[in-house]
Amino acid sequence: MQSRRAFNAQLVGSAITFSLIETLWARDLFADSTKPTIQKWMGELVEITKDLKGQKLTDVQFQTKMEDLYKRVDLADLCTLIKLDEVEKKTKLPDNGAANVGFDLSKVEGLPGEVGFGKQIFGCKKGRSIVPHGHANMCTGFIVLKGKWHGRHYDRVETNKDHYVIRPTIDRTFGPGELSTISDHKDNIHWFESTSDTAFIFNVHVIGYDKTIKETSGRLYLDPAGEKLAGGLVKALKMTSAECHKKYG
Numbered sequence: 001m002q003s004r005r006a007f008n009a010q011l012v013g014s015a016i017t018f019s020l021i022e023t024l025w026a027r028d029l030f031a032d033s034t035k036p037t038i039q040k041w042m043g044e045l046v047e048i049t050k051d052l053k054g055q056k057l058t059d060v061q062f063q064t065k066m067e068d069l070y071k072r073v074d075l076a077d078l079c080t081l082i083k084l085d086e087v088e089k090k091t092k093l094p095d096n097g098a099a100n101v102g103f104d105l106s107k108v109e110g111l112p113g114e115v116g117f118g119k120q121i122f123g124c125k126k127g128r129s130i131v132p133h134g135h136a137n138m139c140t141g142f143i144v145l146k147g148k149w150h151g152r153h154y155d156r157v158e159t160n161k162d163h164y165v166i167r168p169t170i171d172r173t174f175g176p177g178e179l180s181t182i183s184d185h186k187d188n189i190h191w192f193e194s195t196s197d198t199a200f201i202f203n204v205h206v207i208g209y210d211k212t213i214k215e216t217s218g219r220l221y222l223d224p225a226g227e228k229l230a231g232g233l234v235k236a237l238k239m240t241s242a243e244c245h246k247k248y249g
Contacts, residue, residue: 038077039110044069045204049116052139052209059139059183059209066141066204070179073143081108084145084200087121093198096249098130099123118205121145124194130201131248132191132224134164136184136215140205142192143179147199151180154189154224157233164189164222164236165229184213191224191248223247 048069052062079085082103091099101121105111122130134156142151151174158165169187170180173195182188192201207217221244227235239247 037074038081039108041069041073041078042081042105042108042115043110045117046111046115049206052206053116058185060186062139062206062209063141063181063183063186066139066181067179070141070143075143075145075177078143078202079145082121082202084121087123087200088146088198091123093123093125094128095125097124097128097245116206118207120203121200122192122203123198123200124149124192126194126197126199128194129248130190130192131244132189132222133244134189134220134222135182135217136220137210137213137217138205138207139181139183139209140190140203141179141181142190143202144174144176145200145202146176147194147196149174149199149201150193150195152191152224153180153182153187154234154236155186156188156220162238163226164220164238166222166224166234166236167232168224168234184210189220189222189224193248 045066048057048062048065051057052059057065087101087103091101093099099122101123103119103121105115105119106113124130132152134154151170151172152168153170154166154168156164157167166189174180174192180187180190182190219241221239221241222236223239223244224234224236226237229235
């Protein structure tokens with residue numbers, strides 16, 4: 001058993017240590033090698049979002065910058081920031097489609113109150129999907145947090161009354177740290193199916209970046225397993241959410 005004097009001395013020592021850590025943190029005196037980098041990474045994401053909305057970047061240029069940013073993220077830090085462990089424990093993954101979980105960035109040091117982008121985590125059981133859909137007036141970036149996905153992308157070439165004409169662009173397996181992006185002008189339809197027992201994706205999306213686009217920014221559901229056309233194109237019938245989830249969820 002520790003004596004009361006020894007215990008009190010240890011407690012005071014611990015208090016001094018914690019106080020010193022708080023002081024170093026407040027004064028930004030930690031060595032660069034021990035500073036977390038995720039705040040800087042998030043700050044860069046805020047800046048390129050501002051540039052997109054301010055039309056300093058085209059949507060395709062934004063995709064390139066977002067992909068570069070995603071390639072540089074420390075995946076473990078990102079998972080810690082968004083509390084992926086808690087999300088896994090608390091989220092019941094659905095038997096059809098994907099769970100959609102929000103997270104709070106308000107306590108990330110240095111970020112503005114309004115970051116300019118939406119953010120969420122999608123999670124699926126094995127064989128379940130973030131069903132095939134497109135968007136209008138939206139840029140989106142995905143990075144795989146955990147598990148494996150079969151990811152498919154398409155370009156929307158034509159919009160007609162009851163169908164889209166699409167061109168397949170990406171069809172491959174995505175594992176942790178791998179990424180993809182969409183915009184109105186590149187890879188703007190996507191579909192992710194979980195191929196592991198569980199799988200999670202981090203998503204950032206920027207809506208309404210181009211005032212000249214008048215279409216709604218909601219999901220545009222479609223069936224990519226449509227009639228094959230010349231030049232590798234596909235006639236993809238429009239679907240409702242219910243129809244799409246029944247077939248692909």
